[in-house]
Each structure stands twice: as structure tokens, then as C-alpha cells.
Amino acid sequence: MDKPELTPILEARNLKKSYGKGENAVAALKDVSFSIQPGEFVAILGPSGSGKSTLLNMLGLMDRPDAGDVFIGGKKALSLSEEARSLLRNEKLGFIFQFDALLSDFTILENILFPALISSRPRKESYLEVQKRALSLLEHLKLPQIAERYPSQVSGGERQRAALCRALINNPEILLADEPTGNLDKVNGEMVFKDLEGLAREKNAAVILVTHNEEAAARAARVFHMQDGTLIEAAGVSSFRLAGRGAMS
Ligand SMILES: Nc1ncnc2c1ncn2[C@@H]1O[C@H](COP(=O)(O)OP(=O)(O)OP(=O)(O)O)[C@@H](O)[C@H]1O
Numbered sequence: 131m132d133k134p135e136l137t138p139i140l141e142a143r144n145l146k147k148s149y150g151k152g153e154n155a156v157a158a159l160k161d162v163s164f165s166i167q168p169g170e171f172v173a174i175l176g177p178s179g180s181g182k183s184t185l186l187n188m189l190g191l192m193d194r195p196d197a198g199d200v201f202i203g204g205k206k207a208l209s210l211s212e213e214a215r216s217l218l219r220n221e222k223l224g225f226i227f228q229f230d231a232l233l234s235d236f237t238i239l240e241n242i243l244f245p246a247l248i249s250s251r252p253r254k255e256s257y258l259e260v261q262k263r264a265l266s267l268l269e270h271l272k273l274p275q276i277a278e279r280y281p282s283q284v285s286g287g288e289r290q291r292a293a294l295c296r297a298l299i300n301n302p303e304i305l306l307a308d309e310p311t312g313n314l315d316k317v318n319g320e321m322v323f324k325d326l327e328g329l330a331r332e333k334n335a336a337v338i339l340v341t342h343n344e345e346a347a348a349r350a351a352r353v354f355h356m357q358d359g360t361l362i363e364a365a366g367v368s369s370f371r372l373a374g375r376g377a378m379s
């Protein structure tokens with residue numbers, strides 16, 4: 131008898147994306163297929179310009195591919211209306227952008243609260259409850275003192291960790307992290323990395339981490355290499371790999 135198929139929480143099929151036209155066209159994604167199960171932690175390594183951020187933008191429904199499909203929890207995401215896609219993005223996905231996208235006119239706390247406040251669904255929690263959760267995330271990252279400051283008044287590393295809190299505020303099922311430890315020293319980088327790992331384990335969230343840190347990547351369940359717009363899963367299995375889960379499609 132066939133084994134029951136697990137539905138990936140996120141799947142990309144045959145994604146293609148080019149920028150520019152004619153002679154100047156850059157094929158940023160050539161034909162990328164990828165899937166991840168709930169609770170899996172995967173890392174993507176690859177040289178600058180190889181297409182890593184482009185892939186995360188497609189997976190996170192921030193941008194549309196030229197061809198291919200993205201499925202979230204088995205639901206074909208790209209054929210949904212813009213509104214339905216925003217809702218899906220807001221409810222299921224957390225992002226940490228490569229260049230932190232905190233809004234400069236708002237305090238760190240307000241930035242963290244945004245994803246929880248903008249959902250068009252009726253809120254299950256009161257504003258005070260959400261605020262309490264945001265503060266406890268900041269506390270967890272040992273940053274309660276920056277809550278009322280503006281992004282320009284904190285360090286690059288602190289902004290990066292604030293961006294992690296913002297990505298976690300809606301308890302995402304999928305977390306897309308584009309070099310979240312790039313601006314951090316070893317100790318803080320390790321803290322953020324452990325948090326991502328913990329999130330995958332405790333909340334069964336799927337984490338996709340883009341990093342240049344091979345040591346960090348080696349601790350992920352699966353490691354992928356991006357090269358010239360092509361994604362290849364690295365051979366070898368780490369101790370965190372979940373048995374029988376998530377072969378690349
Ligand atoms: N908006 C854009 N317009 C034109 N070209 C782009 C655009 N965004 C990305 N590219 C090009 O697409 C390719 C892939 O870029 P991408 O940002 O995905 O790389 P990356 O792997 O994330 O690199 P890095 O490690 O430097 O962040 C690069 O050649 C880049 O110059």
C-alpha cells in the first residue's frame with residue numbers, strides 16, 4: 131500500500147523569473163522546484179546574485195514569477211486575488227528581509243505590532259494583548275529597552291532582531307528569513323539562529339533560512355545551494371533531518 135502523502139506547507143513548482151529585457155535580461159530563477167513540510171528547518175546557501183532573495187520573494191508571495199506555481203498548505207496561491215494573497219501572506223507567513231524593512235517613522239514596538247494590526251480579519255486578541263506579546267518577544271531577545279525608540283536610534287543588529295520579533299508576531303506557519311544574522315555578532319547571531327530553530331521545533335513552523343554562514347546552515351535539516359538561478363539540494367543528512375520527510379519535488 132502507498133504511504134499517505136504529506137501536504138507540504140509550502141511548495142514551489144517550476145518557478146522562473148527574469149529581470150530586464152533582451153540582451154540585458156537576467157534569469158534570476160531558471161526552473162526552481164522546492165517543498166517544505168511543517169516544522170522543517172532548511173537553509174539556502176549561494177553566492178551573491180544567485181537568486182536567493184528572488185526565490186524568497188516568490189515563495190513569500192511578494193512578487194510574481196514569470197512561470198510556475200506556489201502552493202501554501204496545498205492552496206494554489208498565485209491564482210488568488212491580490213486581496214486573498216495579502217491575507218494569506220499576513221496569516222501564514224513571517225518575513226525577515228535582507229535589508230531590514232522597519233518603518234522609520236514608527237517606534238520599534240509599533241513596527242513589531244504592524245502585522246498583527248493590519249489583518250482584515252477580526253482580531254482574536256485585544257490591542258493590549260498583542261502589545262504584551264510584542265513586548266515579551268522583545269524581552270526574549272533581551273531588547274525591552276528599545277521598544278519606544280525609533281529604528282534610527284538602535285544598532286543594525288538590534289534592528290535585525292526587532293525584525294525577527296515582527297516576523298513572529300502573528301505566529302507564522304512559515305518563516306522566510308533572508309540573512310537574518312548578517313548584521314549580528316557571533317553571540318547575537320547564535321541567539322537569533324536558536325530562536326529560529328526553536329520556532330521550527332516548538333511551533334511546528336517551517337523555516338527557510340538564507341545565509342552565508344555554512345556553519346549555521348549545516349545545522350539545518352536540509353541544505354540547498356543556489357547557483358545561477360538553480361536550486362540544488364545538498365547531499366548528506368544532518369541529525370535534525372526528519373525521517374522520510376520532504377524530498378525536493
Ligand atoms: N529588481 C531587479 N531588477 C533587475 N535585476 C534584479 C532585480 N532584483 C534582482 N536582480 C538580479 O537578479 C539576480 C538575483 O538577485 P538576488 O537578489 O535574488 O540574489 P541573491 O542571491 O539574493 O544575492 P545576495 O546574496 O547578494 O543577496 C542578480 O543578478 C540581480 O542583479
Ligand SMILES: [Mg+2]
Nearest residue numbers: 182183184228
Ligand atoms: Mg539576497
